Amino acid sequence: MDIKTIELKKTILEDNDKDAELLRAQLKGTKTFYVNVMSSPGSGKTTTLVSTIRALQEPANAQRPLKIGVMEADIDSDVDARTIAAQTDAASVQLHTGGMCHLDAEMSRQGLREIGHEDLDLVFLENVGNLVCPAEFDTGAHMKAVILSVPEGDDKPLKYPLMFDEADVVLVTKIDAMEAFDFAPETFRENLAGVNPDAPVFFLSGATGEGVAEWAAWLRGQIEKFLV
Amino acid sequence: MDIKTIELKKTILEDNDKDAELLRAQLKGTKTFYVNVMSSPGSGKTTTLVSTIRALQEPANAQRPLKIGVMEADIDSDVDARTIAAQTDAASVQLHTGGMCHLDAEMSRQGLREIGHEDLDLVFLENVGNLVCPAEFDTGAHMKAVILSVPEGDDKPLKYPLMFDEADVVLVTKIDAMEAFDFAPETFRENLAGVNPDAPVFFLSGATGEGVAEWAAWLRGQIEKFLV
Numbered sequence: 001m002d003i004k005t006i007e008l009k010k011t012i013l014e015d016n017d018k019d020a021e022l023l024r025a026q027l028k029g030t031k032t033f034y035v036n037v038m039s040s041p042g043s044g045k046t047t048t049l050v051s052t053i054r055a056l057q058e059p060a061n062a063q064r065p066l067k068i069g070v071m072e073a074d075i076d077s078d079v080d081a082r083t084i085a086a087q088t089d090a091a092s093v094q095l096h097t098g099g100m101c102h103l104d105a106e107m108s109r110q111g112l113r114e115i116g117h118e119d120l121d122l123v124f125l126e127n128v129g130n131l132v133c134p135a136e137f138d139t140g141a142h143m144k145a146v147i148l149s150v151p152e153g154d155d156k157p158l159k160y161p162l163m164f165d166e167a168d169v170v171l172v173t174k175i176d177a178m179e180a181f182d183f184a185p186e187t188f189r190e191n192l193a194g195v196n197p198d199a200p201v202f203f204l205s206g207a208t209g210e211g212v213a214e215w216a217a218w219l220r221g222q223i224e225k226f227l228v
Numbered sequence: 229m230d231i232k233t234i235e236l237k238k239t240i241l242e243d244n245d246k247d248a249e250l251l252r253a254q255l256k257g258t259k260t261f262y263v264n265v266m267s268s269p270g271s272g273k274t275t276t277l278v279s280t281i282r283a284l285q286e287p288a289n290a291q292r293p294l295k296i297g298v299m300e301a302d303i304d305s306d307v308d309a310r311t312i313a314a315q316t317d318a319a320s321v322q323l324h325t326g327g328m329c330h331l332d333a334e335m336s337r338q339g340l341r342e343i344g345h346e347d348l349d350l351v352f353l354e355n356v357g358n359l360v361c362p363a364e365f366d367t368g369a370h371m372k373a374v375i376l377s378v379p380e381g382d383d384k385p386l387k388y389p390l391m392f393d394e395a396d397v398v399l400v401t402k403i404d405a406m407e408a409f410d411f412a413p414e415t416f417r418e419n420l421a422g423v424n425p426d427a428p429v430f431f432l433s434g435a436t437g438e439g440v441a442e443w444a445a446w447l448r449g450q451i452e453k454f455l456v
Contacts, residue, residue, distance in 0.1 A: 003309045006342050008335045009326025081231045098237025099361075107236045114234050133327075 016137055020105035023112075023140030032117045033226045034108075034125070035219075036141035038163065041129030043149035044173040046072075046080045047206040049124055053088040055216030056122075066223065069123040071095055071111040073103050080126060090124075091115055102133035105140045122223055131156070135163040142226060149174040151181045154188035161195045169200050171215060176205040244365055248333035251340075251368030260345045261454045262336075262353070263447075264369035266391065269357030271377035272401040274300075274308045275434040277352055281316040283444030284350075294451065297351040299323055299339040301331050308354060319343055330361035333368045350451055359384070363391040370454060377402040379409045382416035389423045397428050399443060404433040 027034050039045050053068055068090040072080040074097070081094035093115045097103065103111075108125065117123055125141065127134045146167035148156050151174060157164040164170065170192060172185075189201065202215035255262050267273050281296055296318040300308040302325070309322035321343045325331065331339075336353065345351055353369065355362045374395035376384050379402060385392040392398065398420060400413075417429065430443035 003306050003313060003320065003322050004342060005306055005309075005322040005324060006338060007324050007326065008331075008338060009324065009328065011338060012326075012335075078231050078233055081233075085231060092231065094231050094233040096233060096235050096237065098235065098240075100237065103236075107240075110234060110236060110239060114232060 013136065016104045016106075019109075020138035020140040023105050023109055024142060027112070027117065027140065027142070028226075030118045031227055032112075032120050033122045033143070033223045034112070034117075034139075034141045035122070035143045035145055036125045036127055036134075036139045037145045037147065038127045038131070038134045039129060039147035039149070040131050040152060043129070043147050043152060044206055045126050045129070045147055046083050048147060048171060048173055048204065049084065049126060050087045051204075051206060051209065051212045052216055052219065053084075053090050053124075055212050056220055057089070058213075058216075066121045067091075067119060069093070069115045069117065069120045071108075071115060071123065071125045073097055073111075073126060073128050075099060075128070091120065097128055101128050101130050102137045103127055103139050104137045108139040108141075121227060131160040131163045135160070135166050143168045143222065145169050145171060147171045147173055148188075150177045150183040153181070154183045154185075155191060157188070157191040157195050164192055164199075165195045167196060167199045169202070169218075170196075172201060172203045173206060175203045175210065176207045241364065244332045244334075247337075248366035248368040251333050251337055252370060255340070255345065255368065255370070256454075258346045259455055260340075260348055261350045261371070261451045262340070262345075262367075262369045263350070263371045263373055264353045264355055264362075264367045265373045265375065266355045266359070266362045267357060267375035267377070268359050268380060271357070271375050271380060272434055273354050273357070273375055274311050276375060276399060276401055276432065277312065277354060278315045279432075279434060279437065279440045280352075280444055280447065281312075281318050283440050284448055285317070286441075286444075294349045295319075295347060297321070297343045297345065297348045299336075299343060299351065299353045301325055301339075301354060301356050303327060303356070319348065325356055329356050329358045330365045331355055331367050332365045336367040336369075349455065359388040359391045363388070363394050371396045371450065373397050373399060375399045375401055376416075378405045378411040381409070382411045382413075383419060385416070385419040385423050392420055392427075393423045395424060395427045397430070397446075398424075400429060400431045401434060403431045403438065404435045 070084045070092045073095040078094040081092045084092040204211040298320045301323040306322040309320045312320040432439040
């Protein structure tokens with residue numbers, strides 16, 4: 001006999017997609033550029049955010065200073081929000097997901113309300129460290145940045161195709177460790193092109209600072225385009 | 229410095245609690261008694277539901293036949309809904325959670341709409357097999373039945389206190405295996421009393437049918453009280 005099956009996740013995702021579109025439009029109205037940063041745990045999201053925020057605020061790079069906020073999502077700690085507050089001039093807020101492995105549009109909205117997005121030009125969300133669930137949920141961001149650290153391997157676009165497909169930009173971090181970990185940039189580019197041929201890729205090192213200025217200049221350009 | 233922290237899960241649970249109260253009232257309006265059945269995987273939820281439905285429909289036990297539905301929640305299979313459909317006269321529907329480990333009130337509502345709860349006296353939800361997350365989410369049910377199988381051990385109320393605290397009734401299944409697994413009913417009752425002294429406990433065997441008539445008679449009484 002025929003059993004009727006209801007795909008609950010599909011309707012949850014559809015509802016979230018609508019809510020995310022609404023949030024994105026609301027943020028356009030308040031001129032707040034919202035960037036969703038995703039990666040595995042330990043790939044250097046917080047370090048990358050600190051160096052990115054500092055580079056964005058370099059006088060030479062900035063037509064005008066940006067007002068920046070960071071929302072740090074975590075199961076239950078607040079170490080990342082403390083790092084941002086200690087090392088940058090950005091506003092920061094900690095979001096506890098209480099065990100959930102992703103953020104959705106409504107959770108974003110709560111954080112954005114708390115951080116006061118109306119007064120900010122740019123808000124980063126450091127999503128929960130995970131290459132699977134966060135890719136499925138539209139947070140309402142204008143840009144999705146996916147970070148992959150060299151020690152994770154150049155094959156990751158093959159193993160997590162949805163995450164890399166969703167990326168608007170890919171940041172490869174810890175490039176100073178490339179030789180030690182046998183990571184081939186060209187192999188990575190080929191693997192990425194298989195799922196997402198259009199995303200720009202920046203190679204960064206938190207240790208040497210290499211690549212940060214180029215990435216920050218590109219991001220600044222995207223923000224300026226959004227803010228006009 | 230002081231970092232502001234937002235507990236996202238708390239507001240999600242509060243929103244769900246309100247929605248669950250609304251659903252519970254709506255089901256009272258359509259005279260549909262809704263039972264949320266929770267347990268670990270493999271503890272005998274489906275087998276217990278089959279024997280319970282059959283016992284509820286015994287002519288001697290029934291003032292009038294009940295119209296019964298079963299919603300089978302699962303990550304992605306539909307074997308349990310097929311079992312219910314093949315072995316009972318209950319309506320059944322399969323709910324795919326797509327990886328989520330619990331059902332909330334809105335997910336319940338989708339399933340209830342699909343199964344046509346207005347025409348049913350009694351709907352069972354077989355929740356996702358898990359003793360943690362499902363306990364936190366009110367599905368809008370009028371009764372929460374927690375199943376523990378003897379092989380899982382008589383210490384489980386100590387290890388999963390929230391689940392056993394939430395139970396309106398506890399069913400201990402596979403009691404024919406009690407000696408083989410060194411499960412002491414009195415120890416179990418003491419452990420349960422520590423977190424939930426009020427929940428009635430029924431001891432059942434799917435193999436011998438022991439205890440099923442008593443549990444079904446008690447449940448029938450609860451349903452009759454609800455339907456008047």
